[in-house]
Amino acid sequence: MHVPAKFLGTQITGGSSSTIDAFEKMRIAGATAREALLLAAAAKLKVDKNTLRTENGAVITRDGQRIPYTELATLAASVSLPDDVSLKPRSEWKQIGRSIPKLDMVEKCTGTATFGMDVIQPDMLYATIKVNPHLGAKLNSFNAANATAMPGVKHILPLGEVGVAVVASNTWYAFKAAEVIEFDWAKTAYAQTTEGLFESAIAAFKESHQDSQNRNDGDVDFVIGQAGDATINREYRAPMLAHATMEPMNSTALLKNGQLDIWAGNQSPTFALAEAAKVSGISEENIRVHTTYLGGGFGRRAEMDFIVYAVMVAIQLEGTPVKVTWTREEDMTHDNYRPFAIARFQGVVSGSNISALDVKISSPSVMESQMGRVGLSIPGPDTTIVQAAWDQAYMIENYRVTGYRVPIGIPVSSWRSVGASQNGFFCESMMDELAHEANVDPIDIRLALISHSPTRKVLEAVAELANWGRMLPENHGMGIALVTSFGVPVAQVIEVEKTQNGIKIHNVYVAADVGIAIDPSNIEAQLISGINFGLAAAMMGEITLKDGKVEQTNFHNFDSIRMHQAPAIHCKILENGERIRGIGEPGTPPAAPALANAIYAATGVRLREMPFKKQIQFV
Amino acid sequence: MQLNVNGKQHEVDVEETMPLLWVLRDELAITGPKFGCGIAMCGACTVHINGMPARSCSIPVGQVSGQVTTIEGLGTPYAMHVVQAAWVEHQVAQCGYCQPGQIMSAAALLQVNPNPDDEAIDRALSANLCRCGTYPRIRAAVKTAAAKIRESNL
Numbered sequence: 001m002h003v004p005a006k007f008l009g010t011q012i013t014g015g016s017s018s019t020i021d022a023f024e025k026m027r028i029a030g031a032t033a034r035e036a037l038l039l040a041a042a043a044k045l046k047v048d049k050n051t052l053r054t055e056n057g058a059v060i061t062r063d064g065q066r067i068p069y070t071e072l073a074t075l076a077a078s079v080s081l082p083d084d085v086s087l088k089p090r091s092e093w094k095q096i097g098r099s100i101p102k103l104d105m106v107e108k109c110t111g112t113a114t115f116g117m118d119v120i121q122p123d124m125l126y127a128t129i130k131v132n133p134h135l136g137a138k139l140n141s142f143n144a145a146n147a148t149a150m151p152g153v154k155h156i157l158p159l160g161e162v163g164v165a166v167v168a169s170n171t172w173y174a175f176k177a178a179e180v181i182e183f184d185w186a187k188t189a190y191a192q193t194t195e196g197l198f199e200s201a202i203a204a205f206k207e208s209h210q211d212s213q214n215r216n217d218g219d220v221d222f223v224i225g226q227a228g229d230a231t232i233n234r235e236y237r238a239p240m241l242a243h244a245t246m247e248p249m250n251s252t253a254l255l256k257n258g259q260l261d262i263w264a265g266n267q268s269p270t271f272a273l274a275e276a277a278k279v280s281g282i283s284e285e286n287i288r289v290h291t292t293y294l295g296g297g298f299g300r301r302a303e304m305d306f307i308v309y310a311v312m313v314a315i316q317l318e319g320t321p322v323k324v325t326w327t328r329e330e331d332m333t334h335d336n337y338r339p340f341a342i343a344r345f346q347g348v349v350s351g352s353n354i355s356a357l358d359v360k361i362s363s364p365s366v367m368e369s370q371m372g373r374v375g376l377s378i379p380g381p382d383t384t385i386v387q388a389a390w391d392q393a394y395m396i397e398n399y400r401v402t403g404y405r406v407p408i409g410i411p412v413s414s415w416r417s418v419g420a421s422q423n424g425f426f427c428e429s430m431m432d433e434l435a436h437e438a439n440v441d442p443i444d445i446r447l448a449l450i451s452h453s454p455t456r457k458v459l460e461a462v463a464e465l466a467n468w469g470r471m472l473p474e475n476h477g478m479g480i481a482l483v484t485s486f487g488v489p490v491a492q493v494i495e496v497e498k499t500q501n502g503i504k505i506h507n508v509y510v511a512a513d514v515g516i517a518i519d520p521s522n523i524e525a526q527l528i529s530g531i532n533f534g535l536a537a538a539m540m541g542e543i544t545l546k547d548g549k550v551e552q553t554n555f556h557n558f559d560s561i562r563m564h565q566a567p568a569i570h571c572k573i574l575e576n577g578e579r580i581r582g583i584g585e586p587g588t589p590p591a592a593p594a595l596a597n598a599i600y601a602a603t604g605v606r607l608r609e610m611p612f613k614k615q616i617q618f619v
Numbered sequence: 620m621q622l623n624v625n626g627k628q629h630e631v632d633v634e635e636t637m638p639l640l641w642v643l644r645d646e647l648a649i650t651g652p653k654f655g656c657g658i659a660m661c662g663a664c665t666v667h668i669n670g671m672p673a674r675s676c677s678i679p680v681g682q683v684s685g686q687v688t689t690i691e692g693l694g695t696p697y698a699m700h701v702v703q704a705a706w707v708e709h710q711v712a713q714c715g716y717c718q719p720g721q722i723m724s725a726a727a728l729l730q731v732n733p734n735p736d737d738e739a740i741d742r743a744l745s746a747n748l749c750r751c752g753t754y755p756r757i758r759a760a761v762k763t764a765a766a767k768i769r770e771s772n773l
């Protein structure tokens with residue numbers, strides 16, 4: 001069997017890469033298994049393998065006898081496999097393209113699925129942590145005199161140089177005791193306020209901080225120079241965001257007889273293994289990472305802090321399994337955040353055409369921050385700073401996209417769709433502004449700039465699905481956005497209504513091209529999820545910094561979209577793309593600009609800063 | 620102190636101020652109710668107390684009297700409650716973490732209102748966050764379960 005080597009030997013759920021990575025491998029594995037079953041049946045029946053075929057879990061002989069795979073499995077395990085198997089042509093696929101009920105569904109609907117939070121080991125203790133809220137700085141000293149005498153408290157342990165763990169007989173006792181410990185935290189050297197962070201982004205708009213210029217078509221400076229005062233200058237902003245997974249960070253660990261066991265819902269077991277080895281000094285062969293269900297990842301569980309802290313506790317309490325659960329407050333204030341960003345545009349419209357567009361984006365580097373935490377450095381530019389800005393299908397004659405890197409301060413991280421989560425909003429809102437300036441329909445102005453056929457087709461499909469251009473009820477407005485991320489072009493039309501009490505989001509229409517749609521129901525689910533995730537951020541998501549600490553602590557001040565605000569979502573899945581793609585993230589980026597553009601259509605208010613609740617109300 | 624959960628009587632020895640959630644999870648190993656926020660803002664910990672939905676993270680165990688029902692007591696994988704069956708039919712769960720709470724809230728709603736309109740669903744379920752954004756399928760599943768309940772009431 002020739003299966004391509006695993007990328008850097010890592011297992012990771014991220015970058016919408018699982019489907020792309022596994023598709024061919026799983027097909028080869030399936031085809032090889034089928035071949036083994038055929039060989040086993042041929043040997044058992046002493047017939048030529050070519051007289052046999054397979055169907056619905058059985059080998060079928062020429063005279064119609066059915067031998068279930070279950071009867072052949074043992075024998076099949078010992079046959080020698082051919083080097084090459086042929087894969088079924090698309091015309092013969094039976095399972096690919098069919099919606100199949102998910103295996104985890106019953107467990108997850110009956111409370112029997114085991115999430116990291118639900119791991120129970122014999123004689124386990126329960127812990128929580130308190131880490132310096134000045135992220136990255138150390139703990140100078142602490143006084144736990146009041147905490148040690150609290151009910152249920154067993155141990156108070158240092159956590160590296162950054163905090164402490166409280167170990168108790170019940171998570172609640174640990175939470176309560178942690179609250180009364182007095183801490184003297186060291187401070188950080190980076191900006192201490194939200195304003196300071198944005199000032200650092202403004203300061204980075206200069207040549208010395210230029211990170212990339214992946215697109216520089218035509219002569220932007222010349223066209224803008226000619227346009228002079230007619231140039232359309234715009235600035236957009238996006239705040240930091242927390243991942244706020246539904247399940248707060250947690251992990252369970254046990255060190256016993258030189259063996260380390262770790263239980264955690266996580267997005268990268270191989271990184272977990274390496275990090276655990278690093279902090280414990282135990283070699284990787286003696287560590288087992290048990291990956292449980294996770295209550296949301298969105299990039300947060302590709303980070304390793306929650307695993308490292310559990311290991312730090314376990315190695316101090318040899319022989320005792322300890323589950324370390326963060327409070328929501330700890331989780332919210334100790335995230336690695338979606339970075340803040342500023343975009344500056346200069347656009348020139350001539351007639352009904354966009355003749356020049358200059359895009360400058362300033363933001364900290366996710367890759368530098370994230371890789372730095374596991375001791376790696378990424379040489380060269382970080383294209384996530386300009387992701388979904390430089391790499392879109394638009395063919396504007398004079399078109400330049402420059403990324404500027406803000407020096408790393410507060411830790412930042414991959415947040416569902418990464419750079420596309422803010423750049424989609426910036427660029428597609430700007431596109432709408434230019435369409436209005438040019439007095440051209442926002443879909444037509446896009447189509448005029450795109451020749452890539454699958455991308456054109458998602459625009460056309462969403463226009464049809466939404467019945468774009470139809471007469472709308474009074475106070476309704478529709479907005480369009482198109483963002484390609486992770487290779488998937490996604491177009492969304494959002495319909496809102498301006499009511500007396502604020503904006504009501506009625507409908508989202510979405511068309512996405514995944515190349516090959518393995519499971520349409522699951523793709524629909526991911527689109528719905530990605531859209532609601534993007535809408536929540538656009539409407540109300542904002543992490544702010546004050547006195548060097550994150551101000552939001554729980555869902556009362558970092559809320560998310562809820563049932564009464566969630567729109568109806570209508571999906572159209574297309575398969576014109578050149579290859580199969582993953583759909584975990586691409587649904588998110590167009591949601592914010594489609595919403596902003598719809599609100600503009602309904603109200604005339606142009607939103608250039610997320611979250612929109614700063615300027616308008618939602619109902 | 621005595622606590623009745625899913626029809627079983629338990630003796631627990633904890634501080635009376637301990638929230639019901641942490642008694643269920645860490646003392647009784649009943650882990651269906653989830654910890655999400657601890658301040659009655661997310662609904663992940665929703666259980667029924669005497670049939671009424673309650674956020675178990677914010678109710679001291681000392682104040683609980685009567686029957687506590689958790690997702691495990693509502694139905695089991697082999698004998699699902701009508702709401703759970705509707706959830707499976709609509710393939711609602713993604714990460715699944717919020718779903719025990721969603722299902723408990725929905726079951727409590729349908730108990731008193733087997734024919735909820737969209738507004739009633741909004742009201743009953745707005746206390747339950749889903750960061751995976753499964754709301755459209757939740758809504759559809761509630762309606763399917765409601766129709767089944769009405770049928771069986773005929």
Ligand code: FES
Binds near residue numbers: 653
């Ligand atoms: S954990 Fe109880 S409402 Fe969030």
Ligand code: FES
Binds near residue numbers: 295
């Ligand atoms: S299914 Fe993940 S939070 Fe609801």
